[in-house]
Every structure is written in C-alpha cells, then in structure tokens.
Amino acid sequence: MLTANQAAQQLGMSVHTVRYYANQGLIPNLQRDAHNQRQFDTAALNWLQACQYLRQSGMSIHDLKQYVALCQTGATTLPTRHAMLVALAQQAQARVVAAQQQVAYIQQQLACYDHDEQTAQADILNPSNWTTPAATAANIDRQNNR
C-alpha cells in the first residue's frame, strides 16, 4: 500500500498529477485509509501507470475517462477500446515522423552555420535567411525513400 506521494515517485510523476488523475476518476476503486488518505494498491498503481502512458501517447484526459469507463463496463466494449488504441497508435506514429522532420529542420539551419562560421557575411541563424521547411521535408522524404 502506497501513499499518493510514494506512487508518484515510483512512476516518476508529480504528486499533483497523481491527485489530479485520481480526482478525475481515472483510477477505479481507489481506496482511502481511516484518515482519508489515498491508498495505492497494485491495481491502482497499474491504472495510474496506464494513465501515464496513454497520456504520454497523446490520449486526452477526456478520452482516458471514456476508456476507463469502457473497461469498467466489461468485455463487450473490447472492439471500441481496440479502435481507440489503433487511432492512438496512428497519432503517435505521426508524431514520430513530425519530430524527425523537426530535428532535420533545425539541423539544416545549424549545418549552414557550421559551414559558414568563419566566412559568414550574412546573419545565418536569422529566419529571414533560412531554408524553407518545405525544402527540409523534401530532404527527409529523399532520405526515407533512399
């Protein structure tokens, strides 16, 4: 049995967030002790961790509430839950690609700087002189298809 603080530490999140999730009803059957303090057993910790990961994966609190409710309704809601997770995975996959493009975009500006550092006449790291994101995206596409 862990307190809110201990549960938070174990999962590397803030105690504020743990209480926030609990107050939002994201942890079913969360027990309290005689002094009204939250008690996290293994099941509660499991839910908390799932909330943490689904949030990090891009599911909103609103959708998380729905998901929890569906879980509590029972196995008849399995297809719905499955669809939610498939959509979530697609979103997360899109974020992988987006983040890759962002890295490439920044590194492209940096490459200009590193190359011209000594002889730079123009102000390289000034947006008005930047290569376009479109050009960066095209570069990434080229790399991915190679």
Added chain:
Amino acid sequence: MLTANQAAQQLGMSVHTVRYYANQGLIPNLQRDAHNQRQFDTAALNWLQACQYLRQSGMSIHDLKQYVALCQTGATTLPTRHAMLVALAQQAQARVVAAQQQVAYIQQQLACYDHDEQTAQADILNPSNWTTPAATAANIDRQNNR
C-alpha cells in the same frame, strides 16, 4: 502584401494564432495599412514561418521572444542562438525516441488483443492486464541495438 488571414492560410495556421504571435512581438517590423490592418510582406511571412516551425519543434513562446530579440541585436548573438538551436534539436531528438516508444507500447497491447481475440478469457485491453511500459522500452532497446 498579405492580410493576417491570407498569411495564416498560406502557412496552414489559424488567423488567431497569427494575431497572437504578432501581438507577442514575434514578427519584427510588421507593417499596418491606413486602416490599421496588418500587412505581411515576404520578410514578415518568413518570420511567421520560422515561429511556426520553432514552436512545433518545441521552443516556447518565451524563448522565441528571446530568439527574435537576439536576431535583432545582430551577429554578435550568433553563438547564443546557435546554442539555443542545438538544445532544441536535442529536445526534438528525444521526442522522436519517446514517440517511437509510445507507438511500440500501444502496439504491444494491440498485439495481445489480436492474438487472443478468439480465445480471450481475460479482458485483454484492460490496464490491469497490461504488459509494463518497462518491458516495452526493453523491447525497443533490443530492436535498436540489433
């Protein structure tokens, strides 16, 4: 010369966001016409696009303001700006890895479902039965090192 609305459309962002950025001072020397309407020339559009991409890459509005100020100060601030971009690229790279882990985590839960769909006794897509994120992370590490 474009209006706020036209500039927004060209860059695929909302006109609200464009005005927000302009009000935050992120677009230096933004002109107005006789009726006080914003006029986006090529330079302004360039700044707007840079703001869009730096924001998407994870730079906060606060840091963006600083970056714009540094650009306006001149080439003496190049090393500072370079350092900011290097840090930003690192953050974006971290997000690539995180997003990959999130995809893998969700797909791992989905794989359980797909495998046991016919014979499922347990409620597969219920967090209390989920494989741990730690296990997922380990799997990804294994794939990356392979």
Added chain:
DNA sequence: AGCTTGCTTGAGAGTAACTCTCAAGTGCTA
C-alpha cells in the same frame, strides 16, 4: 443613399492539463 456581406480589429473569456499555493489536519520524533 441605404443595406448586407465579409473582412478586419482589440479586448477579453474559455480551454486543457497540469502546477502551485494555501490553510487545516495528522503522525512521528526530540
């Protein structure tokens, strides 16, 4: 000229998901 439609403006309220502060209550130790 009058009216409508469609754009713009600033001001300000609303949103998500925390994040922080506060006062009050409890338990443990010196």
Added chain:
DNA sequence: TAGCACTTGAGAGTTACTCTCAAGCAAGCT
C-alpha cells in the same frame, strides 16, 4: 509540547492557444 514532514481539498496561476464579441471599414447590390 514543539517542530517537522506529510496529507487533504479548494482554488489560483500557467502556457499557448482558441473562441466570442462588438465595432470599424470596404465593396457590391438595390
């Protein structure tokens, strides 16, 4: 008995938008 560490709920603050509103102006129709 005091002090410190910890918990609680309530509520304010934060970021980066996002939306609503009333007011202003411009062009087109009647």
